[in-house]
Amino acid sequence: MVDFTYFMPTKIFYGKDCVIKNGTVLSTLGKKAMIVTGHSSAKKNGALTDIRSALEWAGIAWILFDAVEENPSVQTVEQGAALAREKGVDFFIGIGGGSPMDAAKAMACLAANPQKSGEDLYGAAMSHLPVVAIPTTAGTGSEVTQFSVLTRRSMRTKASISTHVFPVFAFLDGKYMDTLSARVTNETAVDALSHLTESYFHAQSNIMSEIAVESGFFMFAKCIPSLRKRNYTSSDRQALLLASNLGGIAIAQTGTSLPHGLGYFLTYEKGIPHGRANGLLMGAYLDLFMEKEGEKIQKMLSLLGFSSLEELKAFFKEVLDTPETFSDAQIKDFTKRVMEAPAKLASFPYPVTEEVIYELYAKSLL
């Protein structure tokens, strides 16, 4: 049994209209909020309307920063934080997929530390203002993780900032997902399944993370037929949101593993969406330990309702669209860059060499 520390400080409100029903808790965080969103989805899916009503009801002033791009950059975070400081914001509310939620966490750090620049987010840990998270995709689980993954152009990749920023409150309402396209629904669902899987087979996997993962697999199984049909009921949306949240609780304990570490280069260099990048690598990743972890693999398959690993691998292909093409030279370059920052390799419980990484990319992408 692995030693562990369990920490999950985020208060979760789950259910239809949970923002409106519980919004008064926001008054414990201050008198002025900055709402952080992507360009348009929060305006269309009802989440922005709900949070504005809750804030107005609680007598909290707010400003909107609605310019977070997918895979948010350090530069966007700097802009948001500068505006927050200028306007005297007390706390942040990230609404969206992982991109706005992660951007809000990093802005909360820079807003509390005016002397720091975006690059300092990768230095020593710093204090931060409180953050509230409202997920509108069912994938990242960022509403319950301490991670904020930003595009770091100076390092030509994506990386999580050093400071751990757990949201204080997370509001989970599946109705915000009704406006999601089938493509984004499936890609983000694959991210959730990647979190569950990578946590389960992580070097730090432990009894507490596994409780979350196994419940997450069970919830995810309910949604598999709808992901295949690309047609989702509201109960599918709610189950997916819970599976994603359980994946977040799990990676908050263990971290992610090789598919995430290798996938960041696919997103940075080829613009491949995050969940899809993980999904492309998942089959070859599972092959690395299918014999050593036979019993645990069987448990995962049975909770997910698959009869074999081949069926699970086929599922990843089936729910993602046609693969992009890669060259051997690109894969060699990604492999070299993974080996230059080897921290992620420690997440894998078996020895990982440059050859293993190259093979994982080659098997997945060539």
Ligand code: NAP
């Ligand atoms: P995203 O980049 O946040 O959003 C993808 C797209 O979906 C955007 O075009 C967005 O539009 C749209 N969208 C979001 N919600 C919608 C809704 N309800 N209806 C219609 N469209 C909607 O995607 P994501 O996959 O959720 O997040 C990916 C990011 O999270 C990556 O940067 C990844 O590295 C990070 N991540 C973080 C963690 C963590 O623990 N912190 C874990 C995994 C991944 P708008 O731009 O208009 O909003």
Ligand code: FE
């Ligand atoms: Fe992820």
